[in-house]
Amino acid sequence: MTLTDNTQALERIPTTKLDPADPELMEELLAVVERVARQGAFTMGTELEAFEQEFAEYCGSPYAIGVSSGTEAIVLALKGLGIGAGDEVILPSNSFIATAEAVSLAGARPVLVDVDPSTHLITADAVEEAIGPRTRAVIPVHLMGSTVDMEALLKVTKPAGLKVIEDTAQAHGAFVGGQRVGTIGDVGCFSFYPTKNLGGWGDGGGVVTADKGLADRIRLIRSHGEQPRYHHKVVGTTARLDALQAALLRVKLRRLDGWNDDRRRLGAALRAGLEGTSVQLPSAATLDGDHVYHLFIVRTPDREALREHLDAHGIASAVHYPFPIHRTEAYADLGMEAGSLPVAERLAEEILTLPLFPTMSDEDVQRIVDAVRTFGGEN
Numbered sequence: 001m002t003l004t005d006n007t008q009a010l011e012r013i014p015t016t017k018l019d020p021a022d023p024e025l026m027e028e029l030l031a032v033v034e035r036v037a038r039q040g041a042f043t044m045g046t047e048l049e050a051f052e053q054e055f056a057e058y059c060g061s062p063y064a065i066g067v068s069s070g071t072e073a074i075v076l077a078l079k080g081l082g083i084g085a086g087d088e089v090i091l092p093s094n095s096f097i098a099t100a101e102a103v104s105l106a107g108a109r110p111v112l113v114d115v116d117p118s119t120h121l122i123t124a125d126a127v128e129e130a131i132g133p134r135t136r137a138v139i140p141v142h143l144m145g146s147t148v149d150m151e152a153l154l155k156v157t158k159p160a161g162l163k164v165i166e167d168t169a170q171a172h173g174a175f176v177g178g179q180r181v182g183t184i185g186d187v188g189c190f191s192f193y194p195t196k197n198l199g200g201w202g203d204g205g206g207v208v209t210a211d212k213g214l215a216d217r218i219r220l221i222r223s224h225g226e227q228p229r230y231h232h233k234v235v236g237t238t239a240r241l242d243a244l245q246a247a248l249l250r251v252k253l254r255r256l257d258g259w260n261d262d263r264r265r266l267g268a269a270l271r272a273g274l275e276g277t278s279v280q281l282p283s284a285a286t287l288d289g290d291h292v293y294h295l296f297i298v299r300t301p302d303r304e305a306l307r308e309h310l311d312a313h314g315i316a317s318a319v320h321y322p323f324p325i326h327r328t329e330a331y332a333d334l335g336m337e338a339g340s341l342p343v344a345e346r347l348a349e350e351i352l353t354l355p356l357f358p359t360m361s362d363e364d365v366q367r368i369v370d371a372v373r374t375f376g377g378e379n
């Protein structure tokens, strides 16, 4: 296919679309904004409590706590578990930097491990190798919306007495063996950043756990250790989910399974269409592994050329993420040289995120598939 006037006239396909892409939903959300604004109750209160109850039910978890971001969700989980100075926490280097930042912010040391070259995810074997005398916890990241092999991981963490904190920021609603992610380890940490599978109109996050003591401690810390008013039991912080975000998320939560189904269908269509092309696709970690396609990632040694080719065909792309955590400037003091985690480093050079969002059309899928097919001249 060559660049024709026809191609030029087509609307550019972005990597993702936010709520204005769905006018009906927008009307409902704008009404919610007005309702909350007129109530004038912006922190804590009934909207937050209702969201927490609905989100707990959705996840199939006894407790959910709304917090200010996904990063803060992990910080609070660690603090609530009593993990901090002198402790080590194992996590994959192929993740958003927030996973490591949360460990650092809690005062502990992130121990970054390599990922599997076919799934791009952390493995039980890599965790087992990294366990040392100071290891207290592991943070499996269900990256892209693809689920980690939790059964294998728990077989390693349980005998070692390690806590498991699931980073579910990219996998809201995904299942592992009949259970939603976030409920398989000791605690699950969600982000409601606008582009996530469940996102608000600003920053937000959530924690789910079956451990009542942990839930109570997180609730205390997120709001100045206060219970009741002006009785400060522990040194806490300001890390609440805003009432406005909670109210918006309540509306969107009712649609999450439908959107995830759309993402799964579109992901499968892209996958089928890209079969036999020059790009490689990540595989599932387990036979029954779920994928809610927060990101649709392909791999090619010619990434920059593919990006330009797609761009010329009106298709946006992105890189999640161009640096593995151990090679960021922020984590230079870990002293992890180039070559120390070869799979994550190679992936960072070769991965490309193609467009995928629930309102994407079948024509969009076909345009993306056609554009990738004509890259590098294969069939």
Ligand SMILES: *Cc1c(COP(=O)(O)O)cnc(C)c1O
Pocket: 069, 070, 071, 072, 095, 096, 098, 099, 141, 143, 167, 169, 170, 190, 191, 192, 193, 203, 204, 205
């Ligand atoms: C988005 C994200 C976070 C952090 O969430 P924020 O709400 O942006 O703080 C953590 N981990 C992963 C894997 C993420 O994608």
